[in-house]
Amino acid sequence: MVPSRALGPGTTAIRCPKKSQNQNYKGHGLSKGKEREQRASIRFKTTLMNTLMDVLRHRPGWVEVKDEGEWDFYWCDVSWLRENFDHTYMDEHVRISHFRNHYELTRKNYMVKNLKRFRKQLEREAGKLEAAKCDFFPKTFEMPCEYHLFVEEFRKNPGITWIMKPVARSQGKGIFLFRRLKDIMDWRKDTRSSDDQKDDIPVENYVAQRYIENPYLIGGRKFDLRVYVLVMSMFAECLLWSGHRRQYVHLTNVAVQKTSPDYHPKKGCKWMLQRFRQYLASKHGPEVVETLFRDIDNIFVKSLQSVQKVIISDKHCFELYGYDILIDQDLKPWLLEVNASPSLTASSQEDYELKTCLLEDTLHVVDMEARLTGREKRVGGFDLMWNDGPVSREEGVPDLSGMGNFVTNTHLGCVNDRKKQLRQLFYSLQVQKKASS
Secondary structure (H helix, E strand, O other): OOOHHHOOOOOOOOOOOOOOOOOOOEEEOOOOOOOOOOOOOEEEEEOOOOHHHHHHHHOOOEEEOOOOOOOOEEEOOHHHHHHHHHHEEEOOOOEEOOOOOOHHHHOHHHHHHHHHHHHHHHHHHHOHHHHHHHOOOOOEEEEOOOHHHHHHHHHHOOOOOEEEEEOOOOOOOOOEEEOOHHHHHHHHHHHOOOOOOOOOOOOOOEEEEEOOOOEOOEOOEOOEEEEEEEEEEOOOOOEEEEOOOOOEEEOOOHHHHOOOOOOOOOOOOEEEHHHHHHHHHHHHOHHHHHHHHHHHHHHHHHHHHHHOOOOOOOOOEOEEEEEEEEEEOOOOEEEEEEEOOOOOOOOOHHHHHHHHHHHHHHHHHHOOOOOOOOOOOEEOOEEEEEEOOEOEOOOOOOOOOOOOOOOEOOOOOOOOOHHHHHHHHHHHHHHHHHHHO
8 A cells, every 4th residue: 555645646556558558648668579688779868968968878779869759768857757657658678767756755854754654663563772773863843734843842952953954955955054943933934835735745844853063074074975875676675776886975065065265176075985984994993984884774774664665666667866974973874865866967077987987887787788687786886785685795694683783785985996896797797698598
C-alpha cells in the first residue's frame, strides 16, 4: 500500500497501458529484439545544458534525441516527471533519472516526517539502541502546522539559535536564523494558507530546525559535505551504491560563497573528500575517522530505509541523490538535506572533472549497454553498499544481525585509481563473455 501523500493529485500507482491500447500515451524505447541484448545505439534526451550534456554526447554509441523523438534514456527534470510519467509507456530497458515521488526524501518536511516515523518504528520493533541510529537530524518542526509544538520546545530552551528553511527551495534561498519568537511572527502571518490551497507543492511552508552551533571548522570556516548516492531500486531489495569516491567538502555554501568579492572561480571553495579525510586522520587518528565515516554510511542506509515503503519504485527509475552532511566538533555527522537535482554545473576545472567522473560512473552503473553481470561490488568511484541487505567489504565479515559491527563496503575519501579499476572491470567482463560464447 502507498500512502495517499506519496502520490501527486490525480495520479495513481497503476502501470500505464501500452500504446496500442490507448493512443493518448506516448511510448518510448519501442525497439525490437531481446531486452538485455547489448544495444549498439542508445537514444538519450535531456534538457540540462551542463556537464551532463557533455558526458552524454561523448559516450560511445549514444545518440541525442530532440523534440518528440523516441528515447531509451531520459535525464529529466522533476517538472517533466510530475506532468508526464503517468501518460508515458516505457519499454523494459528504458530508464529515467527520478522516482516519481522522490520528494518523500528530498523535501525537508517530508524527510523529517519519514525519519521520525521510522525511528518510532525501530524503537517498537528493535529497541531504543537501534532507534538511536536515526538520531542524525536536528530537532525539526514543520511550520506553520506544528507552530504550537515548536513554541513549546522553544520555551524549554531559551536563548538557543534556530534556523528557518523553506521546504522546497535550495542554494540557501529563503533561509534565516532567529533567537526570538517575535522574529518569525511576520513570517507566520504572511504564510498562513487557506484550506483550498492544496497542491502537490503547497504554498511555501518552512521547517524550523535547531541550529547546530558547534560545527567543526577548517581554517575558521564552517563547511558541509556533499556526497552523491545512487539508488537503483527502492523495492524490498533496495539497491544502493554509496557516495562516489571523488566527493568534496564545501567550505560554506557555494551558491552563497561565489557572490563574495574574494571568490576565485578557478580555485572555488571546495576540498576533495580524500584531502578532508587525510586532514582529520592527521588530527584525530584513523580509528576516529573510520567511526565518523561509518556513521555517515549509517545516514545513507537509515534515511533510505525510512522512505522505502512510501517511495513508488519503478524498474525504469533511478536516482542520483545529493546528500548534504554537516560535521560538529564532536565529529558527529548531521543530515541537513537531500537533493533530488544536485547541481551538475561545474564551478571550476577540478569540479568539472569530478562531475564528469561522477556522471560517467552513474551511467556505468545504470548500464544501458547491458555490460555488467549484476555481481559487481565496485564500479569506478561507486561502491555497492546495499543489495537486499548490507554489503560487506572484501575484508569484512557479514553481520547478519543488522549494522552492529558491520564494515560496510564503502571507501569514501580513500585513495582510488578509478580509471584502473574500470579498465580491469570491463576487461574481465569481455574475457567472461568470450569464454561463454
